[in-house]
Amino acid sequence: MHQALGPVHRHSIPGRHAYPEVSSQRFAPLPSYPEYASASNGVVAIPRPKPSIQLADIDPALYQNEATDPVTPRHGHTPQLVLRSATATANLVSDAASSSPVITEESESSQVEIPEPNDDKESIHPYKELPSGKPLVWSAKRQGLCEAVPYYRSYKGSLYPIEKVAAGYLIDAETDPGDVFDAQIIISSVGGGRTRDRETNTMVRLEDIPDDTLQVQAFKAAMELNRLLYPCRPPAPYAVLDYFRVTDLWKQKMVSTGATNGYVWVWRMRFEKANLSTPSWWMPAGKEMPATADLTIRAPVKECAFCRQATKEMFEVGWFCMNQHCPNNYTLAGGTEVDWQAPLKHTEAFLNERTPSPGSVPSLVPEMVDDTTLHGTEMACRRGFVCPLCGCCNRRIFWNRLVCENSDCGWERLAAMKPYPSETLDQENQVFDERTLRTTNRNDVNLDVVDFYHQDIHATMHIKQIIPHSHSIDFGSHIARQYFLPDAEGKIIGSFTIFSATKETNAQPGGPDELFRNLELQDFGLRRNPAAVAGTKYEGLTRHFQMNFGARYKFGVTVQSKGFNEAPAQILMALQRLIWAKNQAVMYSNAFIGSQDAATVSQSALLGDHQDFNELLALGYMEEDRIRYHDDGEDELGPIVSALALGSPCLMSFRPKAKQQFPESLKKGSQPKKDPKKKCEFHDVLQVRMKHGDMMVMAGTEIQKVYEHTVIPQGNRRFALTARYIDPTKMASQEDREDAITKGAVPDWARQFEYQGN
Numbered sequence: 001m002h003q004a005l006g007p008v009h010r011h012s013i014p015g016r017h018a019y020p021e022v023s024s025q026r027f028a029p030l031p032s033y034p035e036y037a038s039a040s041n042g043v044v045a046i047p048r049p050k051p052s053i054q055l056a057d058i059d060p061a062l063y064q065n066e067a068t069d070p071v072t073p074r075h076g077h078t079p080q081l082v083l084r085s086a087t088a089t090a091n092l093v094s095d096a097a098s099s100s101p102v103i104t105e106e107s108e109s110s111q112v113e114i115p116e117p118n119d120d121k122e123s124i125h126p127y128k129e130l131p132s133g134k135p136l137v138w139s140a141k142r143q144g145l146c147e148a149v150p151y152y153r154s155y156k157g158s159l160y161p162i163e164k165v166a167a168g169y170l171i172d173a174e175t176d177p178g179d180v181f182d183a184q185i186i187i188s189s190v191g192g193g194r195t196r197d198r199e200t201n202t203m204v205r206l207e208d209i210p211d212d213t214l215q216v217q218a219f220k221a222a223m224e225l226n227r228l229l230y231p232c233r234p235p236a237p238y239a240v241l242d243y244f245r246v247t248d249l250w251k252q253k254m255v256s257t258g259a260t261n262g263y264v265w266v267w268r269m270r271f272e273k274a275n276l277s278t279p280s281w282w283m284p285a286g287k288e289m290p291a292t293a294d295l296t297i298r299a300p301v302k303e304c305a306f307c308r309q310a311t312k313e314m315f316e317v318g319w320f321c322m323n324q325h326c327p328n329n330y331t332l333a334g335g336t337e338v339d340w341q342a343p344l345k346h347t348e349a350f351l352n353e354r355t356p357s358p359g360s361v362p363s364l365v366p367e368m369v370d371d372t373t374l375h376g377t378e379m380a381c382r383r384g385f386v387c388p389l390c391g392c393c394n395r396r397i398f399w400n401r402l403v404c405e406n407s408d409c410g411w412e413r414l415a416a417m418k419p420y421p422s423e424t425l426d427q428e429n430q431v432f433d434e435r436t437l438r439t440t441n442r443n444d445v446n447l448d449v450v451d452f453y454h455q456d457i458h459a460t461m462h463i464k465q466i467i468p469h470s471h472s473i474d475f476g477s478h479i480a481r482q483y484f485l486p487d488a489e490g491k492i493i494g495s496f497t498i499f500s501a502t503k504e505t506n507a508q509p510g511g512p513d514e515l516f517r518n519l520e521l522q523d524f525g526l527r528r529n530p531a532a533v534a535g536t537k538y539e540g541l542t543r544h545f546q547m548n549f550g551a552r553y554k555f556g557v558t559v560q561s562k563g564f565n566e567a568p569a570q571i572l573m574a575l576q577r578l579i580w581a582k583n584q585a586v587m588y589s590n591a592f593i594g595s596q597d598a599a600t601v602s603q604s605a606l607l608g609d610h611q612d613f614n615e616l617l618a619l620g621y622m623e624e625d626r627i628r629y630h631d632d633g634e635d636e637l638g639p640i641v642s643a644l645a646l647g648s649p650c651l652m653s654f655r656p657k658a659k660q661q662f663p664e665s666l667k668k669g670s671q672p673k674k675d676p677k678k679k680c681e682f683h684d685v686l687q688v689r690m691k692h693g694d695m696m697v698m699a700g701t702e703i704q705k706v707y708e709h710t711v712i713p714q715g716n717r718r719f720a721l722t723a724r725y726i727d728p729t730k731m732a733s734q735e736d737r738e739d740a741i742t743k744g745a746v747p748d749w750a751r752q753f754e755y756q757g758n
C-alpha cells in the first residue's frame, strides 16, 4: 500500500531522518513527445569495420548519415559531390588502370608532408605510381572530413545529398568492370547493393539497384541541375579530388553470379571535372595531361524503334537500347544480343565528350570561420576546419584551441571563449520554456506542479503507470522533485531527484553564476576523446568535451584526469554543492522508501552509509552537442551519481533499457524485422528539464542497470559537473587503487567550500 501524501509548503525543511512532508501529484498519460534519435535512411553503407566498442556518448552522427537529418546548405556553398578512397582504383578497367591516383609527394600549397596513411592503401596499390600533385584537402579520418568540409557530411554511405541533390560523393571502395578513373572523367556505379561473399571474401552484387533509391534520385537531380560534383581519393585515406559534374546516368546489366538470371541492373554514372584547365593532382607524374578540351566531340544519341527512348551510344560494341523494360534492350542493330557478360568498353567519343566550363568554380578549401563576432561555442566554431598550412581536415578537439591533427604540421591557434551573454541564456531558457509549455499543454502533463508553485513549469513528463511515486521538497534555496523509479516488476529501485535553484541561490558568491563565469573562460582541460575504433580512419570522437578530476573514472572513453589537489577551485566548490544535494536526496529517498511496504521495494533501494564523492567528470557542450543514452553502471561506481548544470538549459530523459521486460505498450514501433536480435527501444518514462544552477541526484545502483539516460542541451554553452564515488577496492591493480586514493582525496583547503544548502 502506498500512503496518501499531503502538500508541502515553501520554506518547510523537515527535520533530519524524519519522514518529510511531500506533495502528491497526479500523472498524465504517456505523452507523444518528440524523439531525438533520428532514424536510419536506408542509404547502404560502404563496407567498414564495426566499432569494436559500444559506447553511449559517441557522436551519434557516426552511426547515422547526417544527410538523413533535415539538411540546409551551410555557408551558402554550391552543392558538390565527393568521390573516395583508398581501394577505389584496385580494379579500374580501361585506360585508367595504369594512371589511377595513388600516393602523394608534395603539395604546391604546402611544405608540410601529408603523413603516410596507416590503413590498407599500400598493400592494395603497391604497383601504382606516385601522383603528380597533392590534394588541397585531405583527411586521415572520416569524421574529420565530415566535420571540416561543408560538401561532404556523410558519416555513412557514399553519397552526401543536400536537399535531395547529390552534393558530395565518395568513390566506392568496390569497383565494377568498365569503371574509369582518369584525369577528367570518372565512371562508376551508384553505391550500395553489394553483399560480402563469405567464400571469396569479396563484395558481390545480388540485386538490382532500384530506380527510386536516394542515390539514384540525388544523382538525377544533380545532373538535371548541372551541379558541380566533387570526388576524393588517396594519398590520404580521404582526399578531395575536385569539382565534378554528373554528365550521364544510366542503367546497365552487370554480371552477378548470385542473381538467378546471372545479372543485375546497376545504375552507372559519368563524372566530368568542372575545371578542365587545371591539372589533376591524382594523375601520375609524367603522364600527359589532356590537351585543350575539344568541346565538339559528341557521342551519338539514337532513339529506339520499339520504345522510343533515346540512348547515347557509349560502348564500342555499337548502339543498343538500354531501356530495361524494352523488349529490344541489349540488342544490336543487326539483331544480335549484346554479350553483357563481357566487360563493355566505352567509346572514345563518350570518354572524350567535354562540357563547356560552368564559369567560376568555388574553392575546395572552406574559409576559416571568422569568429570575431561569435562567442566561441556556436556551431560555426564547433565544426572542424581545414588546416591553412597542410590541408588536413580537423575536428574541433579542444575546448578553446584549434589544433591541426596532422602531427607533422603543428598548426595551432587559440580559440578563446568570450563570455556567453546572460541575455542569450535568458533567451534559450525562454524558448525552452515555451516549447515545454506547449508540450505540457498538449499532453496535459504535470499541471499540478505548475499550479503548485505558480512560477515554474518544470514540465517533468513521466508515465504514471511506470513512475507512480514522486514528491516535492522545498529547501528555500532549491525546490527538489524526487521520483521513485521502479524495475519492470514495479518494485522501487531508487530515486531521481532534481534540485531547481532559485535565482538568488545562483547569484550567491561561489554559487553557480560565479562558477559558470569562471569556467567558461578557463582552459581547464576540456577536450573530445576517441569513443570508437580509436586510431583508425573510422575513429569517432565524443560529441562533447571532457576533463576528469579526482579518482580516474574508467569508462568506454579514456579521459585525461587530474587529482582534486590540482583542480581549479570552481570544481571543488561544485563538488561540495553536489555532496550536499546527495545527502539531502538520499535522506528523503530513504525516508520514503523506508515507509513503503517491503514487498514493493528492492533491497538495494534503501541506501545505508555511503562514501562521499571522490571523482568529478566535467563535460562541456557546444551547440548541438549532447550525450546519448548511457548508464553510469560501471562496477567500481558507488550507488549515487550527482551533477550540477551550468549555462544553457537541457533536457534529461530516462528510458528502460531494451532488454527490460516493461510493458510492450511502452515500446517504440515494432520489433525490427531485419535484425530479430535487435531489441525494440522503449519510450522515455521520465523527462526532466535542468537549468543553470540545478542539480540532479540518481540514487540506487539498480537504476543504472534498469534505465539509461540521455542529456540534450537546449542552447550553445553548457557544462555538467558530475560527481561519483569510485571504489578503489574494486579496482584491478594496486597502482590504480593508490592512484584513486591519492587523486580522490579532497584537499583540506577545499573544506572552506562546504555547502549547507543556503
Ligand SMILES: O=C(O)CCC(=O)C(=O)O
Residues within 6 Å of the ligand: 617, 619, 627, 631, 632, 643, 645, 709, 710, 711, 719, 720, 722
Ligand atoms: O548533465 C549532463 O550533461 C550529463 C551527465 C551524465 O549523464 C553523466 O555524466 O553520466
